[in-house]
Amino acid sequence: MKKFNLLKSAIIAVLLGVVCFAFTAAPERITVKGSDTLVILAQKWAEVYMKSNSSASIQVTGGGSGVGISALINGATDIANASRKMKNTEKEKLKARYNTLGVEVACAKDGITIYLNAASKVKELTVDQLGKIFRGEITNWKELGGDDQSIKLYGRENSSGTYVFFQENVVKGDYATSCQTLPGTAAVVNAVKKDTYGIGYGGAAYAEGISICKVKKDANSPAFAATAETIKTGDYPITRYLYMYLRNRPTGEMKKYIDWILSPEGQKLVVDMGYFPVK
């Protein structure tokens, strides 16, 4: 009986050994999905990288940070772009499905910009005022030095990392029910562009044809617009990193691509596209 047990144990050990040393082959085509804030930069990275690396195939789509992270957990994408950090619940799901904690790569910086209509009389707001506006506690521009008109709120859907980051760091509560949710930062900018009394938020790279509201940490602080300098110095109060999440440590083509994104060449594109470099 002992011999039998020994044989059985040996078979089990060999089987486990074989399985353990089977590893994942690097994907031939890299798929990138997630943050809408990051999508135009990610597409530019892919386009420029593929021009100089003809064998590389990179497919980039948006959908929002939450969508990208879900796709990473489900194995539907290789890289998840996110404009917020992964939540603990998402990490637990990744652990359960792929037995890893994921790899976080900070690839750019962004200042969440407050969009106002070009005709707006309001030029600066404190973080506290922004919180009150988006919680629905301040509802009229008159209270902020503007016209006696209702404030129209425009924001992102809850699958957006920007939505989550803005909620956690500025709104600090539930968004007002009157806040109209739109499927993308470009849509928020467009809505504010057309609405004299509108206000929205989103990535700095999208801020075109609207008035950028300066933001103050508190009533006694100076107001800053999101620029490379104010983000680098930390003066602009609503600053965040933009991330790429991977299931495993990158190897092969994936590693080359990530290294290139973090190289001076990749980071130059960050600046060209209106974002801010990580270094």
Place this chain on the structure above:
Amino acid sequence: MKKLKTLLFLFVSLLALNLSAQEQNQAEKISELNEKVNGLLERAATSESDLAKLTKIKVSGYIQAQYQNFESPALLAKSQNYFSLRRVRVKFTYEALDGVKFVVQPDFSPGNISLKDAYAIVNDHWTKTFSLWAGKFNRPNYEVEYSSSQRELTERSLVIRTLYPGERAIGAKLEYNPLKVPLHMQLAIFNGNDGLTIANSAGTNLNAADNIDYDNFKDIMARVTYNITLGSFGGLDLGAHGYFGAAKSNALKTLSSDYTTVSDIKFGDRVSRNWLGGEFQLFADVLGGLSLKGEYLAGKNATIGYAPVAASGTVAAIPGVANFQNNFAGGYLYLIKNLGKKNQFAFRYDYYDPNTDIKGNQVKVKGFTTTDATKLANKMSGKGDLATSTFGFALHHYFDDNIRITACYEIVQNEKVGAAGLLTEDYVQADGQKVAKGLDYSKVVPANVFTLRIQAKF
């Protein structure tokens, strides 16, 4: 000329009147349209508000359909292989406000619906670190809280299934999740007897009322876990949990785990059930990702007996059964390895010894033999004291985001008794013939199981 002027004047006046009437009509129409638009806007706002409420409801669930083949001869007369629905569950989560959540999860099976989860969670708004749970929910333990839709082997390990039957319990729980420390603490209070069978002399389960406690004793559970990040290698989660509970005695005697001591006890006295467990989960980003997970539990469990029933008030009509307190130990060790993005392999060694005071070769040999006045029925050690080891192998294929196909084979091995014929069981063959003493526990009694399962999750 005068007439012409008058006519012209009249014509212009009429025209002006007509224009004025038209303008008035247009203004009325605009006003009407404005009212309509305002009405539509109001209705749209109401609909949007209603839709916003609907987005707070999340529906998820899963279905597990499976084919199983059991190698147990004890099932020969019944079905040794069959298709079954293991789980059909739909979970409704309603997040009423930021930090307030309600969860209801019914479990469907052919011909039956039962309530698996029903609880409310309230998160504290001030420190954002505490949350209070109330209702029916999973007991705080790693394998219990790990959803069976994610679990790598088809069933939980035997020790967990034994200690936490049905996984859920009714009670309240306080969770502490500090924002900046990777620590997770849970402190729960439960009725404590959920899923246990406490039979009386007639064989009726006194604990059959799922919603009401069998006794006044409440059980306490605590679990602490801490996550350590190991840089780019991965992470290690360490944890411990404890169960401190009791059940009401329904007997007048309590038998010790080694079958040597019978002590007196009163009806309604505490029969304690206490144990501790330690756990770890190592996640390593090597060779495409693998994890090792283990847990060890040991302590004292209890089975509640009953007192003999006296017929005509004089003679004990049937023998009573003493409460039994068994010292147990058990645990499991998983090795899980991803094979590419679509496949996963899992191995589990699972061990449970329901009575650490009685070794296999002591069963039926060195037992409790004293003839007791109460005529205790379970005075001899037996099958229930034998340990079980299970080696499980599973291969999963993730067909897409929602579908998982699993093939699992479990090799089940019982602890052996000292001599052939010492502990045996009869079984009935497929042709109806009874094989007396056909299952001999001095050998491994076949009990291996093959499962092929398809799971759809949404």
